[in-house]
Amino acid sequence: MATPIRKKRNFKALQLDVSLSATPKDPEPVPTRVAPPTKGKKRPPPMTLNAPKLGQVPAANDADGCVLPVANGLPSAPGTGSASARRNNYHTTLSNTLANLDMNAETRFDLRNEDLKDLTELGHGNGGSVKKVEHIPTKTIMAKKIVLIDAKPSVRKQILRELHIMHDCNSPYIISFYGAFLSDPNICICMEYMDKGSLDGIYKRIGAIDLDVVGKVALAVLEGLTYLYDVHRIIHRDIKPSNILCNSQGQIKICDFGVSGELINSIADTFVGTSTYMSPERIQGAQYTVKSDVWSLGISLIELALGRFPFSESDPDDSDLSDLEGTLSPNTIGIPMKKDRDQTAKKDKRKSKGVSLQGGGMMMSILELLQHIVNEPAPRLTPEGRFPKEAEDFVDSCLLKDPDARKTPKDLLKHAWIEQARASTFDLEAWASTF
Numbered sequence: 001m002a003t004p005i006r007k008k009r010n011f012k013a014l015q016l017d018v019s020l021s022a023t024p025k026d027p028e029p030v031p032t033r034v035a036p037p038t039k040g041k042k043r044p045p046p047m048t049l050n051a052p053k054l055g056q057v058p059a060a061n062d063a064d065g066c067v068l069p070v071a072n073g074l075p076s077a078p079g080t081g082s083a084s085a086r087r088n089n090y091h092t093t094l095s096n097t098l099a100n101l102d103m104n105a106e107t108r109f110d111l112r113n114e115d116l117k118d119l120t121e122l123g124h125g126n127g128g129s130v131k132k133v134e135h136i137p138t139k140t141i142m143a144k145k146i147v148l149i150d151a152k153p154s155v156r157k158q159i160l161r162e163l164h165i166m167h168d169c170n171s172p173y174i175i176s177f178y179g180a181f182l183s184d185p186n187i188c189i190c191m192e193y194m195d196k197g198s199l200d201g202i203y204k205r206i207g208a209i210d211l212d213v214v215g216k217v218a219l220a221v222l223e224g225l226t227y228l229y230d231v232h233r234i235i236h237r238d239i240k241p242s243n244i245l246c247n248s249q250g251q252i253k254i255c256d257f258g259v260s261g262e263l264i265n266s267i268a269d270t271f272v273g274t275s276t277y278m279s280p281e282r283i284q285g286a287q288y289t290v291k292s293d294v295w296s297l298g299i300s301l302i303e304l305a306l307g308r309f310p311f312s313e314s315d316p317d318d319s320d321l322s323d324l325e326g327t328l329s330p331n332t333i334g335i336p337m338k339k340d341r342d343q344t345a346k347k348d349k350r351k352s353k354g355v356s357l358q359g360g361g362m363m364m365s366i367l368e369l370l371q372h373i374v375n376e377p378a379p380r381l382t383p384e385g386r387f388p389k390e391a392e393d394f395v396d397s398c399l400l401k402d403p404d405a406r407k408t409p410k411d412l413l414k415h416a417w418i419e420q421a422r423a424s425t426f427d428l429e430a431w432a433s434t435f
Contacts, residue, residue, distance in 0.1 A: 111179045145189040165257040173224030175255040194245035196432050206435050208307030215421030216428055220252035221297055225409035229290045239296035240277045250428025280374045281403050291406045298398025302379055310379035390417035
């Protein structure tokens with residue numbers, strides 16, 4: 001006889017408590033170290049930013065309540081605020097800046113977009129386009145720089161910086177500032193129109209520039225740099241032929257202050273400007289002074305006198321310059337060597353020709369060029385004997401690798417070649433009428 005199967009009985013009528021989770025909770029963490037007794041001391045306040053340096057205005061708050069340090073009206077890069085909140089904050093800062101500049105303007109123009117008649121397109125500047133316009137009420141010809149307000153933060157800061165510097169400067173060697181206004185979504189900056197354009201464009205049209213003119217250019221740039229440094233403690237940081245302008249009266253003036261900066265404690269450590277004109281100490285990331293502008297001037301003078309970039313053996317075309325004149329960043333990619341260009345041409349429509357060494361046929365990438373500037377002898381006015389000794393000595397003194405041995409713009413104004421240029425009766429106005 002088969003034994004019946006026994007059924008399991010629940011003697012105590014136990015039931016599962018459905019209020020408990022199927023997965024047991026982790027035990028509460030137990031501290032392994034006990035905080036030391038405070039002995040009545042209060043928690044220290046949150047860390048705040050240092051007080052603004054001399055010449056700075058009070059900090060402003062962004063839309064999220066975060067403090068934005070403002071130096072000379074320049075807000076730092078916004079933090080975690082939304083794009084619209086940051087845009088509104090920048091609009092407010094920009095409007096206040098324009099209002100302050102308008103109140104302090106010595107030469108006031110009531111600038112409105114409807115009063116400006118577009119004449120010709122002058123090109124694209126740092127962060128925007130530039131047009132030749134006529135201010136109809138006063139019949140004044142101006143250069144109008146148009147910059148998109150919603151540009152990246154670095155461009156926004158450049159706009160404010162350029163506005164303050166141009167407004168504060170009053171020198172015959174610095175481009176005059178007529179005013180600025182908002183034309184949403186753009187800001188329009190109106191400045192002096194230099195009808196002959198940049199020296200970069202001039203030498204590409206007429207070839208190498210006469211050394212008498214180059215001497216006058218050196219004198220004007222040194223005077224401008226000395227004024228910026230002595231009066232405003234500013235270093236330009238982007239001296240090159242395209243930022244030196246000429247008009248039909250033969251006046252030479254410095255422009256484009258988008259990357260200029262206030263010189264604090266006689267040093268700076270930011271890496272901005274056009275890399276191929278940078279001094280060795282800047283390329284190496286070292287601290288630099290106003291003497292870095294002197295190196296850039298020396299390179300520019302050789303370029304004007306030879307009619308080509310000092311490190312190239314032939315005139316570079318516009319595509320070369322567009323590649324060369326970039327700002328070096330940690331992510332910069334070198335310009336491909338010539339043999340690599342053919343292989344990548346189908347994949348990349350950009351023309352990257354590199355740059356060739358003077359007297360040689362090897363193509364260099366942009367990074368190789370920067371290494372060459374740092375490690376190899378500085379370029380010179382060549383061939384030797386073609387130019388006066390005083391001019392050669394001046395350029396050599398601008399291009400000393402050791403920044404401590406390099407003179408300041410003010411010291412170089414006493415150089416024999418500059419004294420000759422100052423005393424020269426060469427007619428720049430007559431020269432400007434030839435092209």
